[in-house]
Amino acid sequence: MSHLAYAAAAEFDRLLGDPRDTGRLFSHARSLALDEREEFPLEICRELDLLGLPAHYVPVAHGGALRNFGDTLQIVRTIARRDLTVAIAHGKTFLGAASVWVGGDPRQARELGAEVARGTAVSWGLTEREHGSDLLAGDVSAERTAGGYRVSGEKWLINNATRGDLVCVLARTAPEGGSRGFSVLLIDKRRLDPTSFRTLPAARLHGIRGADISGVAFSDAAVDHSALIGAEGDGLEIVLKSLQLTRTLCAGLSLGAADQALDMATAYALARHNHGKPLIELPQSRRLLARSYADLLTAEALTLFASRALHALPGELSITSAVTKYLVPTLVDQALARLSRLVGTRSLLRGDTFEHGRFQKVLRDHRIVGIFDGSSVINLNSLINQFPLIARAHRRGPADEAGLRTASTFTEALPDLDPAALELLPRRSSGLLHAVPAAARELRSLADAGAVPHSLAAHAAEFAEVLEEVTERIGRHKPTPVAAPAHAFKLAEDYARCFAAAAALQLWLRNRSAVDAEATHGLWESGLWLECCLVTLVGRLRPVRTEHLVAEGGRDPEEAVDRLVEPLVAQHTSGQLPSLLPYSRLGTPA
Amino acid sequence: MTTSAPESTAQVVSSEEIRDMLLNLVASYLEQPVTDIRSDVKLLDYGLDSIFALTLCGDVEDEYGIEVKSTLAWDYPTIDAITGFLHEALSERV
Structure with missing residues (x-):
């Protein structure tokens, strides 16, 4: 069983079959053997062509199957969850074609659409x-x-x-x-x-x-x-707008990497015993798993918002895509590093001893995602360049509250992808950040009514405070035309984290009643995942030394995050992948 | 497209005023005295890179309350060129 947002991806997954089955064409065993030989995954790519993946790179307006960008992104994530090499090798066609969707005339777009659908790379x-x-x-x-x-x-x-x-x-x-x-x-x-x-x-x-x-x-x-x-002479403009689409899509690659690493690490922590206890019962192992899951959930929430915003708020994609391309690979790199500490030596083993050597492969494969299609530095620099416009839009106040609601609410119909609506710079504010104080008040009322813990409302209130500081710093930022100063990069990182926290707030508030609470094992009810995202993001925005806090009799703020281990294990044992929304692993009874 | 930009009352703005405004704007970006900025030199030659030049449109909109394409400074690469474009656009508004 899968949530509607992941239905197209789940169907693709089903057609490809259980990757643990070595009889399948797209199996883990084959992926690792190809990697050992440094060989292009030709047969697997052909299989993806036969199954119709290329049509998902072509907008319906040009004869393809891409109606909802999120569907394409989640399919790419599904492929990346099996093998990043394949996802990157095959998905490249979307990157190559994007300029034509953005700048081509109808005839060019239709001709290319037909080529792509035929499997031309x-x-x-x-x-x-x-x-x-x-x-x-x-x-x-x-x-x-x-x-x-x-x-x-x-x-x-x-x-x-x-x-x-x-x-x-x-x-x-x-x-x-x-x-x-x-x-x-x-x-x-x-x-x-x-x-x-x-x-x-x-x-x-x-x-x-x-x-x-x-x-x-x-x-x-x-x-x-x-x-x-x-x-x-339109080349730079077309390429910069195309990059807004492709940088958003890259999030699917990172999510797929995090999915497989967390799934392997959870299985390992459940099965492996140290000092007579399973790893999953050791506090430090739980912390590593929980922090990694919090990073995955934050990345997933941001990606869900961004892929909907691409339809609903296209004029702001210069911001949304830069935030996504910086933060999602960064969060996943962080999670992968933590998970490899948990898995230990096995995270480096090649061959059949541990998961066909998939862990070491995903560690190596994901390194490139934060670099290509505009590195983290490029994307932060892009945000810095947009600071004056961000500050100006913020002063003017929210202009598109309906667009924000559509981008945040899973059940709302999305308008078609409109490349003509892309802008090189944000011309107005969607109100995502404007909506934070009201969201914090909404959580306060929910806490007063007993629907969410007071700690969640307190974290939201603290985030609203931090956001005000960050916006104020952006307003004071003096634009520098040549090389942006190093401290501005920190401010851009902070902005990106605020954006992710604000997106998480909206996603939880606008979908909490529609998402099946039981099927998500307690992630949604009482706002558990949201609280964990806020704790980890605000923890980076306003760092405190936990050991000092605890020594003075305070609480370890990350204890809230440790609570994620329970739904993580529940999802794992019921045959689901670790995810914000239900997604069944293949080959296990649903 | 509607914006909540400050509505400036439509009136004729002279080319000289527009040019002065732009000279001051560019001088403030570059942190150089306005007397060092020439209106017939490409902004790119002053080290205002292509992406930074885009942010100019925000200041122009704030100043005159009209919406311009973000690629303004790409299509009109000198202060003189931007002045000519803006003068025409503002005169049409009147």
């Missing part, structure tokens, strides 16, 4: 050897000719640059460059003169070893004018 050529993420420094050039463009130069460390028949390339169309000096070209390698390009060997990797992270070098490659996406 699309790659996205942004970075170059010498320039990394500095897109405006790119040297790949497209010179105008009578029939189109002549493309020269090299794109490097590009996912599927070799395997992808289509490559969406950001190229310099004005020699002097600048914000309007670049354009997006969708290049069909099958139609190029074979002597006018060559692919570069795949890099050898620490994680996702089987992935095709390679490059492509063009030398006077002639492409037709119809390859141009949008107008000449």
Whole structure:
């Protein structure tokens, strides 16, 4: 049984079959064997094509199956839960195609939609050897000719640059460059003169070893004018807007990584005995599991909000996507580090001794998620650049309360994805942060009525205070046009944590009566998961030294978080994955 | 699109006023004396990078109460160019 929000993903999972069954094509055993051989998961990707995954990368408007971005994201999470290499190798096609959904004309979008649905891999050529993420420094050039463009130069460390028949390339169309000096070209390698390009060997990797992270070098490659996406000079704008979609999608990769690691660690803590006791009964093991689960729940709540906000509040996606791409991989990295302390030596074992070596693989594989498609530093820098607009929107007050309600409420119908509504900067405030004081008051009334513990209301009130400080600091921030100062990065991290806490507040308040309390094993009733998210987020925003607090007779604030072990174990033993919403593990009776 | 931006009463704003406002704005971003800023030099050449240039639109909107595209400074890369665009937009409003 799965919650409606995860129904499409669960159906996909079912079609792929139990990954522990070595007879299945997409089994853990095969994934690990491929990784050992650094081999591309070709057959698994073909199976995903046959099962119709590519259609989920194509908006319904262009003939595909993508109606609700959250469905696609949760399917990607399901694949990542089995094998990040596969999710990254296959999901790359969405990244490659996104520029066409954002900037292409209807004919281009429909043609690409048909290609993608047929299983054609699309790659996205942004970075170059010498320039990394500095897109405006790119040297790949497209010179105008009578029939189109002549493309020269090299794109490097590009996912599927070799395997992808289509490559969406950001190229310099004005020699002097600048914000309007670049354009997006969708290049069909099958139609190029074979002597006018060559692919570069795949890099050898620490994680996702089987992935095709390679490059492509063009030398006077002639492409037709119809390859141009949008107008000449629109390249940077199209790419920045596309990144808002792809950065949101990346959260699915991180969640899938956390899902599998927490599931393995929980099984281990239940089965393993130390000093005559199962690990799960030792306070430090419980703390490690509970903190990891709190991080996963925070990441999951933020992702659920962000994927709905992509439809309901598209004009603010420059903020939402940067917060998500920074915070979700960061939280999951943190959880993975904690869980590997719990699992100990086994977290490093290759081979069949422990979970086919999946734990060491997920540790390695996830390292890249916080780096590609805009690293944490890039996303924090993007938030810093938006501080003046954030402050201004905050002063103006909430403008789209209906959009906020839609983004937060699972049962509300979402408007269709509208790439034309994306903005490079937030033009107004959705009121997510404005809504915090009222949410804290709502929790106070619920506590007075006995529906939630007073501790939850107190944590919400404390968060409202912290938020006021953070907003005030953002208002005082003096924008610096060149290189943002190091302290501003801390402020951006704080802002991201506030955003996540505010999203968690809305999600719990707007869905608490609709979510099946029994099926979620106590996570929702009395606001347990929300309290744990608030405790851990506020703990980072306003750190206290627990040992000092306890020595002075106070309570350990993380004790609240330890309560997560109970629902974690209950979910595990009833055949569910650790999650905010019910999701059954395959191969176990529901 | 509606915003709650301060409604400035529609009146003719001269090019000189707009140019002065922008010169002061850019000087304050760069923390340089306004006399060091030239209106015919590309903002990019002053080290105002492409993303930072986007934030200019917020200040322009606050000042004149009109909504402009966030890519204003990309399409009009110098103070003179932005001045020309804004002067026309503000005159049309009157």
